[in-house]
Amino acid sequence: MSQTVDRALSILPLLAEGPADLGQVAERLGVHKSTALRLLRTLHEHGMVYRQSDQRYRLGARLIALAQEAMENLDIREIAHPHLVRLNESCGHTVHLAVYEDDEVLYIDKVESRYPVRMYSRIGKPVALTVAAVAKLLLADLPEAERRALAGTLEYPLYTARSTPDAPAFLEELARVREQGWAVDLGGHEESINCIAAPVRGADGRVVAAMSVSAPNVVVTAEELLTLLPQLRRTADAVSGEYSGRTTAKEPA
């Protein structure tokens, strides 16, 4: 791989933490100031970083524009979005859409809860693989070999007492999820937050995305949340149908 590009790209996550000046960037990269300057200049010319009035650098607009374009190209998102909105209107809770990519599961869309108490999440943010309901669905659909290999390399942080403890337990959970066609996370990531998820499938039956409904204990109990499962599954199935071309969003009048 390319050293120069590697260094340049390493600057971006660094700046994502907050603005930094030339010296800080150079130090954290472990290179000379002049080197850092040239990298930053190149990034600047491409609009990836932006120089604010105090001369410090922060991430630039082009990055945001590119990301927006990237998301627009995810057609699953486009199709699913109105369904997420409708689901949120009906139940009021936070609704997420997630996909699997390069050993990560990421939220690619989200409709905020209409309750004042909300869970924190961010579009684009990698999800806790071993506990999140959407992650279980997406990973459960991987080929057997890949699934076992991945389970072996993962870490199993004990966010709470109910977090998945180790690889065998995880593989067992994935098998159950695969079997039943939906998944839950009952306080496995944050003690007080529960989550149910259902798969969106492509024409070939492969799981292409997962959608979920999340709510804190203080708003609804786990049992109450589970009563939403049929509605969630119907919504996910509707998205699946549309994505695989079997049905359309609105029948032509």
Added chain:
Amino acid sequence: MSQTVDRALSILPLLAEGPADLGQVAERLGVHKSTALRLLRTLHEHGMVYRQSDQRYRLGARLIALAQEAMENLDIREIAHPHLVRLNESCGHTVHLAVYEDDEVLYIDKVESRYPVRMYSRIGKPVALTVAAVAKLLLADLPEAERRALAGTLEYPLYTARSTPDAPAFLEELARVREQGWAVDLGGHEESINCIAAPVRGADGRVVAAMSVSAPNVVVTAEELLTLLPQLRRTADAVSGEYSGRTTAKEPA
């Protein structure tokens, strides 16, 4: 600037148009396939591009995550402050910056008038929603439903004879403000104080903040204050540009 990084970054907008394979990337960059491969590999390691099942490359998830993080860290106050100062230096009056948060409008920055007679205000203090010029701008940008709901729950205290009397009048005023893109408060809060305001908009056009110039009657008449409107709007637009990353504060000479 760096050739290697320049080439690597040029790949991103290219992929934003749609997925492309190695050959296409190499051709459009004007480099050998092997060169393009190494660049793509480096981008891939940083999650900036993703290799889909048909081996073609797409923009990657980390790009989305970075952009999202960047947007969270944007600090309007930091960006706007020097502009407020400059505006104050030019006109001498009190300049405010306000945001909408949880059914309240708050001043988050202020540059004091250079005239001896000043209006009283405090950073962090909630603003009188029904009369303040900045509040009108921020509320006028809310979704129709939310705006109507909020207007219904508000109280309409008659600070002065020119205060907004009730919900219908308020909604009408908001519609006008929304239409014209700026707002005034002529003695609606304190009999002797006038105020003009203009919106700061994010990349998506949503109003993220409002800035205002306030002055008591004894210093300038309402008509005189209104002559500052173009300058105020230009300043607000400059902040908008910077906030959404379209422009930079100062290009390095």
Added chain:
DNA sequence: CGAGTCTGTTGCAGTGTGTGCAACGTCCAT
């Protein structure tokens, strides 16, 4: 079934490109 042609990938040698250094300019505080 094997020749042909597409892909993507790897090792290598030359050199052009990125590197660190040192010196300079500027700003600010003392």
Added chain:
DNA sequence: ATGGACGTTGCACACACTGCAACAGACTCG
């Protein structure tokens, strides 16, 4: 004035990047 901190520039060296050519695998066609 004087020192320090910071961004910037020019330069000589070396090394990281480049393009080439050869290889490997998938696929198509006769």
